Amino acid sequence: MKASAAIAKILEQHRVQYCFELVGGMITHLLDSLAENGRCTIISMHHEQAAAFAAEGVARQASGTSIAVAMGTSGPGATNLLTGIGSCWFDSIPCLFITGQVNVNELKGDRAIRQQGFQELDIVSMSRSITKYSGQVTEVGQLLPELHRALSLAQSGRKGPVLLDIPNDIQRMDIPDEVVKKWLAQPLDTDLNTPPSLSNKDAASVAALCRYAKRPLVCFGGGARWAASMGSWVDSLEKHGIPYVSTLMGQERICGSKHYFSMIGSYGNREANWAVQNCDLLLVLGARLDVRQTGSDTADFARHAKIIQVDIDPAQLDNRVKADLKICADIEVFFKQFKIAADTFPCTDASWAGELMTRRERHDVDEYPDWRISPHQIFKRLNETMRGQAVNYVCDVGNHQMWAAQGIRLGADQVVHYSGGMGAMGFALPAAIGIGLSSPKKTIVITGDGSLQVNSQELDTLNRLGLNLTIIVMNNFSLGMVKNFQDMYFDGRNQSTRKGYSCPSFAKLAEAYGLRAIQVSDMESLRAAFEKIPGNTSPLLIEIMMEGATECRPRLAFGGKLDEQHPKCS
Numbered sequence: 127m128k129a130s131a132a133i134a135k136i137l138e139q140h141r142v143q144y145c146f147e148l149v150g151g152m153i154t155h156l157l158d159s160l161a162e163n164g165r166c167t168i169i170s171m172h173h174e175q176a177a178a179f180a181a182e183g184v185a186r187q188a189s190g191t192s193i194a195v196a197m198g199t200s201g202p203g204a205t206n207l208l209t210g211i212g213s214c215w216f217d218s219i220p221c222l223f224i225t226g227q228v229n230v231n232e233l234k235g236d237r238a239i240r241q242q243g244f245q246e247l248d249i250v251s252m253s254r255s256i257t258k259y260s261g262q263v264t265e266v267g268q269l270l271p272e273l274h275r276a277l278s279l280a281q282s283g284r285k286g287p288v289l290l291d292i293p294n295d296i297q298r299m300d301i302p303d304e305v306v307k308k309w310l311a312q313p314l315d316t317d318l319n320t321p322p323s324l325s326n327k328d329a330a331s332v333a334a335l336c337r338y339a340k341r342p343l344v345c346f347g348g349g350a351r352w353a354a355s356m357g358s359w360v361d362s363l364e365k366h367g368i369p370y371v372s373t374l375m376g377q378e379r380i381c382g383s384k385h386y387f388s389m390i391g392s393y394g395n396r397e398a399n400w401a402v403q404n405c406d407l408l409l410v411l412g413a414r415l416d417v418r419q420t421g422s423d424t425a426d427f428a429r430h431a432k433i434i435q436v437d438i439d440p441a442q443l444d445n446r447v448k449a450d451l452k453i454c455a456d457i458e459v460f461f462k463q464f465k466i467a468a469d470t471f472p473c474t475d476a477s478w479a480g481e482l483m484t485r486r487e488r489h490d491v492d493e494y495p496d497w498r499i500s501p502h503q504i505f506k507r508l509n510e511t512m513r514g515q516a517v518n519y520v521c522d523v524g525n526h527q528m529w530a531a532q533g534i535r536l537g538a539d540q541v542v543h544y545s546g547g548m549g550a551m552g553f554a555l556p557a558a559i560g561i562g563l564s565s566p567k568k569t570i571v572i573t574g575d576g577s578l579q580v581n582s583q584e585l586d587t588l589n590r591l592g593l594n595l596t597i598i599v600m601n602n603f604s605l606g607m608v609k610n611f612q613d614m615y616f617d618g619r620n621q622s623t624r625k626g627y628s629c630p631s632f633a634k635l636a637e638a639y640g641l642r643a644i645q646v647s648d649m650e651s652l653r654a655a656f657e658k659i660p661g662n663t664s665p666l667l668i669e670i671m672m673e674g675a676t677e678c679r680p681r682l683a684f685g686g687k688l689d690e691q692h693p694k695c696s
């Protein structure tokens with residue numbers, strides 16, 4: 127069997143449903159075989175970065191239980207994939223990236239030249255630091271073992287991206303049918319890098335700290351959001367009145383509920399940060415406690431609390447914040463072995479959750495009364511519009527993302543996706559294409575004028591696919607998040623965020639791509655436009671004109687304390 131056909135067979139065997147790509151000479155054999163095989167839907171994008179984000183979207187939509195593929199040709203096709211690969215690396219998303227490469231005899235090897243073949247490029251070295259596995263296949267006999275290893279690694283332990291670089295001549299070679307058969311029968315080895323289950327000693331140590339806590343708080347991170355038992359574990363917190371908060375990534379799957387106090391961090395909700403700074407036990411599940419989550423003063427983070435940190439990745443455990451108890455475990459295993467019962471937190475202060483609820487209510491105010499269109503009002507309206515309906519929200523990067531994170535209240539059957547560790551502008555539209563393709567729910571993109579311009583070419587892909595997808599562009603005519611930073615630290619000099627920055631009319635741009643578009647500039651027309659979202663099953667773009675809206679309130683000033691966000695408030 128032709129090697130490229132064998133790859134298609136293996137991908138079929140592992141139920142890879144989508145492959146996103148931009149064609150080039152070095153992947154034509156692979157594409158032809160995938161198309162001939164017919165099981166995997168090929169989606170042609172207009173930029174390999176967008177193809178990578180779309181593959182990430184498919185894997186995200188499946189909560190990391192299935193792999194999607196993005197392909198690029200050698201040279202620029204390969205380098206264009208890198209941002210998306212990094213995004214999968216930081217946010218633990220299992221994706222397979224395949225790059226075509228020049229023929230084996232055109233590889234420069236150890237020669238001290240820059241390049242031998244046309245578009246030859248050492249993508250393996252470039253991607254090694256942001257993949258779980260990155261390899262070039264220079265012998266056809268290695269192709270299927272390497273593919274098997276790559277697919278296994280992507281889905282095992284802390285999940286993540288893998289890359290295979292396959293020279294053109296290798297794709298065209300023959301692999302004996304019995305060898306293909308053998309690899310087709312080989313299940314993936316998903317136990318690779320899986321940490322041991324929670325020891326009795328660790329479970330007892332967690333229980334002992336919980337037993338004396340008066341003001342316990344649980345913080346869910348990205349490592350918890352896809353755990354199969356997350357929902358039932360959260361239900362048991364609700365049942366026993368234990369408060370919980372989340373990081374940006376943890377928030378992706380948590381519904382608004384009585385004991386949920388939203389997102390912590392430099393753009394966190396005030397009540398969430400107050401909870402962290404006043405709890406006496408913080409149980410951190412799958413969060414790496416980076417600067418956006420803790421602020422820069424790590425010693426002040428959770429200043430009154432004993433911290434228990436549970437993470438699948440041992441390297442994350444003794445990092446910025448030194449936890450009192452560090453446990454290396456898969457969060458799903460932790461959920462299964464450490465159940466919340468009536469006697470888990472016997473000393474909880476009766477007033478603790480009540481105090482947090484009072485604060486949540488007090489802070490649920492519009493912090494933008496001086497603005498013509500307030501982000502607080504926009505997300506309140508969106509929450510109401512989509513109440514009771516299944517939605518995938520996908521956010522881009524900037525102030526609009528943080529407004530969304532502070533304002534979106536998820537209902538049952540609603541999820542949100544953020545570009546977490548990479549924070550890549552241009553993520554939302556292509557990721558939403560992957561999510562929208564593989565999900566029956568409506569998909570809603572929240573983006574900014576800067577972010578949408580990074581991958582706006584994919585409006586054409588959206589039009590071609592005709593997905594049930596609405597794009598909300600919060601157009602403040604600036605790279606608002608950075609402008610805000612300049613306002614604070616550069617005496618308002620706005621180089622490249624306002625000065626020298628420009629954007630088109632997104633409604634007109636969408637129309638040029640064949641999409642329906644509405645432009646609004648006040649709350650009344652916004653309300654009318656939002657009314658159109660639920661009943662509309664084809665692509666729609668709503669452009670909200672909000673010039674001058676370039677601030678996120680509240681936020682942490684540089685070096686500030688987590689519970690002293692700007693603007694100050696009691």
Ligand SMILES: Cc1ncc(C[n+]2csc(CCOP(=O)(O)OP(=O)(O)O)c2C)c(N)n1
Pocket residue numbers: 522523524525526527549550551552573574575576577578580600602604605606607608676
């Ligand atoms: C690819 C990329 N380039 C640059 C940045 C730095 N950056 C972070 S937020 C931001 C502004 C985003 O502008 P926009 O999408 O309009 O959102 P706004 O903050 O205005 O809501 C920039 C430039 C980034 N995160 N990603």
Ligand SMILES: [Mg+2]
Pocket residue numbers: 524574575576600601602603604605606
């Ligand atoms: Mg903007």
